[in-house]
Amino acid sequence: MTITIRNLSKTFGDGDSATTVLDDVSFSVESGEIFAVVGPSGAGKSTLARCINLLERPTSGEVIVNGDSLTQLTSTELRQARRRIGTVFQSSSLLSRRTAAANVALPLEYLGATKAATKTRVGELLERVGLGDKAQKYPHQLSGGQRQRVGIARALALKPSVLLSDEATSGLDRVATESYLTLLDTLRTDLDLAVVFITHEMETIVKVADRVGRLDHGTLREQGDIVDIALDAQSLLGAQLRAPGRATAAAADTVAVSVTYGSPTVPADWLSRLGTELSVPIALLGANIQSIGGVAVGEATLGVPAGRLPEFTRVAKTLGLHSQSESTRVDDDLLAEVPA
Ligand SMILES: Nc1ncnc2c1ncn2[C@@H]1O[C@H](COP(=O)(O)OP(=O)(O)OP(=O)(O)O)[C@@H](O)[C@H]1O
Ligand SMILES: [Mg+2]
Structure with missing residues (x-):
């Protein structure tokens, strides 16, 4: 078991203005497995993503990675532990004034890795995502799909055991989406990653996910085998x-x-x-x-x-x-x- 989300809730504000965005969400993802969270806009998907990688503190509940509860850690410990989770966001949030290589190097620089070690690692990572020849390109010189693959390389820089992807294929065309999904599929096997794949596109998850949970108004309503959920007409209305x-x-x-x-x-x-x-x-x-x-x-x-x-x-x-x-x-x- 690589990552377990246990009874996670998130409420913003308090008193009359309190809004509960996540309500008692629980699931586990094993290494080598892709778990998809699908849900409409406003369901709480990005809030869930930010609670999983602890950019946001959950109101209650736990995030457990490789047996350690990250939610119990102090801020200093958390900075270390957060490395175990690599995140790819929508349109990657690459720094526009840095090359692809320099973007991937960022987490390694924060860590204080030597120049030589960083260079080697960045080279490996870009090769792995099929962009060995794009190292010196700037984000605006890359396609949307290529930028997302740079995002993956950056997310993998610190050798995480969990890869979290939040709407990473939104806005990509069919070919770029396919290429992203194929890469994800290869990486989870090669690197034994537990993947949490968040999207509002049902069509996308059917292609990669092993299991799926449906987030609806902050509650994870169904978890199960992809085929059963995909074929449940009620849950798929309009998809x-x-x-x-x-x-x-x-x-x-x-x-x-x-x-x-x-x-x-x-x-x-x-x-x-x-x-x-x-x-x-x-x-x-x-x-x-x-x-x-x-x-x-x-x-x-x-x-x-x-x-x-x-x-x-x-x-x-x-x-x-x-x-x-x-x-x-x-x-x-x-x-x-x-x-x-
Ligand atoms: N910091 C915050 N303070 C108050 N409410 C928030 C905050 N962040 C998110 N919310 C609310 O939580 C709800 C869920 O937002 P979230 O961004 O998690 O949805 P989402 O499922 O990712 O939607 P989308 O598909 O549009 O990205 C929304 O109603 C939003 O207004
Ligand atoms: Mg979102």
Whole structure:
């Protein structure tokens, strides 16, 4: 267990003006694991990020890294301990008058590392994030995605065991986002990092996260396996996700089947149940949730072994799913069931 957030609460102000922004938030992330926190604007995500890296003192609760409770430490001890958590913020907050290399060197300079040691380490870090050739560029000479990768390099400078990413992909285009996510995925394995990935983009977390918690008005409402949450139409209303990255590679004898479902009638863990009943993993190739007459209606494309198709169709029906090969339209009889 690398990082544990235990019963963390944060209230700003006091008396009549007190606002509780985080209310009893708890979760743990193991090294090598990516835990996503997703939630709408104002849910408390950035406050959570600042409480995790102790830029903000929580009102109550604990942040425990490698068994040590950081919230119990004095300010001096905390300065040391904070090194265990590297943070990447939205648009990286790089210093504009410093080169990429000089930005990455910053935490090492604060630490009093020698010039030679700093130079070597910065070189390694920039190589690791794929920017070995950009060391002497200034932030304005880099793309948004490159700047975020410099941000990662800087966050890793002091060899943290936890990497915290707050909206680091917001504002990046699809290609830059993919490249950031791929890097995160590689780093967590290579460096055995526990990653806390905070975002409002559901689409993004489906690609990297192992588990996800949903922050809603300061409360962490659900924690669980990414697939179950991603497919819970109610929690995803209005969101779009395309998840080819996480789908198990479709074999040659796999057929694409489109299923549609209405949230009130279908269990949230329907995909796991399908897999269990058929004793074969069903690949999620894509999914899309929309609101029809105020009811969340989901559509997902699944990879089903061709030989199991008749059985699949039967089990899907018992779960209340409407399935059809190929067509991705929400079928008419489902629409007919939805109250206007
Ligand atoms: N220092 C503060 N004093 C008072 N209220 C604050 C303070 N910081 C944040 N808040 C309030 O806490 C709530 C959550 O803010 P926060 O920035 O954590 O949300 P967020 O989920 O990161 O949103 P976004 O997706 O827009 O970044 C907001 O209502 C905000 O006004
Ligand atoms: Mg925020």
